[in-house]
Amino acid sequence: MDIEKFVYELAVRANTILRRDVLNLINKAYLEERKIQPKKTLKVILDNALCAYKNRIALCQDTGLPLVFLECGKDVKVDYILIKRVSKALERAYRKEGFRASTVTPFNFYKPRFNPDIFHIEFTNRYGLRITIFPKGFGSENKSALKMFNPTVSQQEISEFIVDAVRRAGPSACPPFFIGVGIGGTADYALLLAKKALLERVDRDGRNEDITRWEKDLLKRINSLGIGPMGLGGNFTALCVKIKLYPTHIAGLPVGVNISCHSLRSATATIRI
């Protein structure tokens, strides 16, 4: 298959079809919520997904900065030309499908563009090129947080930092949230890990039991904040917390928090080229 067509379709899928794992968690919250207004809001979020799918229009008018993650298998040759083709296809998808041009040069707000060309490229031991398009809205991206802890910090202190980041995100970042946390690496890498955490299946536990327990504990604490869908209260301020760890320096412990709104959108697929 032609890579440009492939990327085009991924961009459409990411923006118009809500991820199944995301849908699962929203649906579960909808069924469990008892308070009327938050429950109704969760219902509207589900209706929204259906409406976007049926009419092939964007789930949210903020079609975000379309971030690109490339995982290049050992049979794939990635070069400037390939990157340009991906970029062009993404731009074309946004233009033709009417997804919003939300990309601007700082201090110059005229003529917004579609695609900032933000690529994250990794090499894997698999075959094929695995492409992820992750349209990241800024209502929630604006609430990102980073803290460089001491290496001797307690888990408790990290928890407080994470819960506080969610509290400060508040109703305007479109709760219920999905919370990505990156621990380790460097300042920038911790935030990238946090973002990548949101690309994993959110309706499934990870393999590390201690981490899973911590994630569950964090979720409970976040949900006791009572912000709720659209800030209308209830039991679901967040629907999941995902933590990713990575080696870091003996002198520090970076912790990055990346918050996603309820409209957590991404599409991933592998192409053989």
Next chain:
Amino acid sequence: MGKLIKLKTPIEEEEISKLRAGEEVLLEGLIFTARDQANKRLNEFIIAKKSLPVNLYRQVIYYCGPNFKGDKFGSCGPTTSSRMDDYLEPLLSVGVKGFIGKGNRSSLVRELLRKYRGVYFLTYAGCGAYLWQFVKSYRKVAFLDLGSEAIFQLEVCNFPLIVGIDTKGEDIYKRI
């Protein structure tokens, strides 16, 4: 909660002062989109006492930068209102009565809405496809160089709102 209140634009003073924070409203009539850059420009016009490209007297502003597929209107949910807090007073002073957006706002906004008897409405955030169903037609109005941030006039019917801050300055988010 429970009852749905029907409201029409242009807004009647009497109707709007009856609204209470937390009540659900269905809006009918024309509303005008304006987000960051358009709010800034409208402010500059008002402060320089230049006549506005659109008459906003008794009208409702929607903090929204919609999607368009060619000429076809698309997803159109609210953006974060607090970024527009500092642009509120001049708009209230020319008679804007309602603002639609998402999220909490500053205490200054509560005071201003009380002073000018305006209302801040919430609508379903991140549900631009759902809200699209309630927009019957649109028209380009002003600042078209801003792309999606231009001012568009939307004709809406049963557009769902929740009163966020009422004319008494009561705020649904005060507890947060």
